[in-house]
Amino acid sequence: MSATDIQAGANSLRSGPDGRGRFGIFGGRFVAETLMPLLLELDGAYKAAQADPEFRRELDYYLKDYVGRPSPLWFARRMTEQLGGAKIYMKREELNHTGSHKLNNVMGQILLARRMGRTRIVAETGAGQHGVATATVCALFGMKCAIYMGATDVERQKPNVFRMRLLGAEVVPVTAGAGTLKDAMNEAMRDWVTNVHDTYFLVGTVAGPHPYPQMVRDFQSIIGVETKKQIMAAEGRLPDVIVAAIGGGSNAMGIFHPFLDDPEVRLIGVEAAGCGLDSGRTAASIERGRPGVLHGNRTYLLQDADGQITEAHSISAGLDYPGVGPEHSWLSDIGRAEYVGATDQEALDAFQLCTRTEGIIPALESAHAIAYAAKIAPGMDRDKIIVINISGRGDKDIFTVAEHLGVKL
């Protein structure tokens, strides 16, 4: 979409996916035949939109005046001082309308859905941030909207459920499985296959069948494109490290992608280690999973020896997913990005650190990225630079955090 993408040459790490929607062995289109013609149509419509300057102009208009872009790159002075090492910058995606990076992607896809003549939107959501963003644009454009959300997540993200309903969306709790994001994704796919004639499936992360991983990444890449300009303006050079939380991987892919061809920039994705990487209660698909096929793509998955998908666990509903976007699986295999874990407890500690030192209440998802940055910053020289992607704000999480702190609200 951006000029930099168009310049990406054959040797660039930014030229994927290939014609089959693959990043190395990952990605693809593993869907029922009923959906295959729709994916081919979507691919064609997306390519046409990319080639149309009017689409870019329209998207830019909404990104600026509705979403509120560009988001600032904030120098976190007190956190930097407290940690006593590398300089910490925060990319403030929590300042977007609806409170997270999710709207970047949703804005792009809703404009595409409108171009394709669709009148009804379905989406899956974990933390509810993608659901809220989707319900928001459906209100903006007067479209019907059904949001599938695991019953467990409905319970732990009550404020977002109410927000979605206020916005006019139908929120459908999913009781299958553990009632989390994976089950919501299954149910959203079932709705789509049933209502193909008028319905657009608005995927919320860089997963699912091709072209979703590519399309969502492209729409989220605005995060990295801005970060690059902003850090050059502030420091006159690129950062040493970029850290982002990984659920499906969209906020991370968005900030990583414009830096893939800058090998001096370390890219670190922080998965939810849950109760610990080796506790058996984790959502760290890359670190503890094996390649497999789920939800339309081949990627790292938490699964048993028989290929049955196992339940993920994380305190953070937005990271509680047993898979990850295929491009991350590829970046991990080729060694361009590193994937690490932060536990529930580390995220809770980082949540409080950020709140107290910067006056920014981060989403529990983003707190995983902060936790890892806080771990490595003290060991780095003071002239080094870390950028943390603050993917969302934490208002939605105060009930969960209160419970863990033993506070009754």
Add this chain to the structure above:
Amino acid sequence: MSRIARRFATLRQQGRGALIPYVEACDPDFDTSLAILRGMPGAGADLIEVGVPFSDPSADGPTIQKAALRGLKGGSTMKRVLEMVAAFRAGDNETPIILMGYTNPIEAYGPERFCVDAKAAGVDGLIVVDMPPEEADLLAGPAAAAGLDIIRLVAPTTPDDRLPVVFNGASGFVYYVSITGVTGTRTASTDELAHALPRLRRATDLPIAIGFGIRTPDLAANAVRAADAAVVASALLNTLEGTLDADGKATARTVPAVLEQLRGLADAVHAVSKAVTK
């Protein structure tokens, strides 16, 4: 000639359509599902689909989802599924068995080893729900080498110009997903079928089975009037579910109830006389 081709050739000579019932492996336990499988040919099954339980059956409705979960609880693994087919094959060398499932358990088993072991167990064909022609290379080589048919799914959304893509590499028969939706929900109307079948016939000489939403003997008979075979899954699984005790265990009624329903469906299908062809 494969078992599947042979079976359809015989049916054509007799001027009959086929009934293809579905049984989920290990639902609710290995022995019960094997007893149902063994009883199916006697109750009128012409071919049989054996469901391979998967944790995330995203193309299936609530009935098959529950059956898959019961199967997993009942100890299903790919190895157990193949053992079940082998046990059936020891007593029936004629009725074709088609495994129906999702990509990941096959990928986890290893596609090559899977095809070899499936063939050795007596499997004849594979339906992999989430493997469209675009991803079929994962299994095409190993399945051809082992002599397994790859049954392709075709949907109402498949446009005419895509039919050659879908049928390229198909063998055995073609499975027409007669509605846009998940299993066990809506039923295609006679009009919809009358429109769809000629479109498919122009693009393939393979026998055509119709599935999704066939619940009653009448609907099954309707399907074989339009096509060559009717697949019935959710209706049988609903019956099975209704016979389970409070803990989800099989009872004395489980096997007979499923087979009795199957007999009714088969009688209706076999009462339809079709043009005899060679």
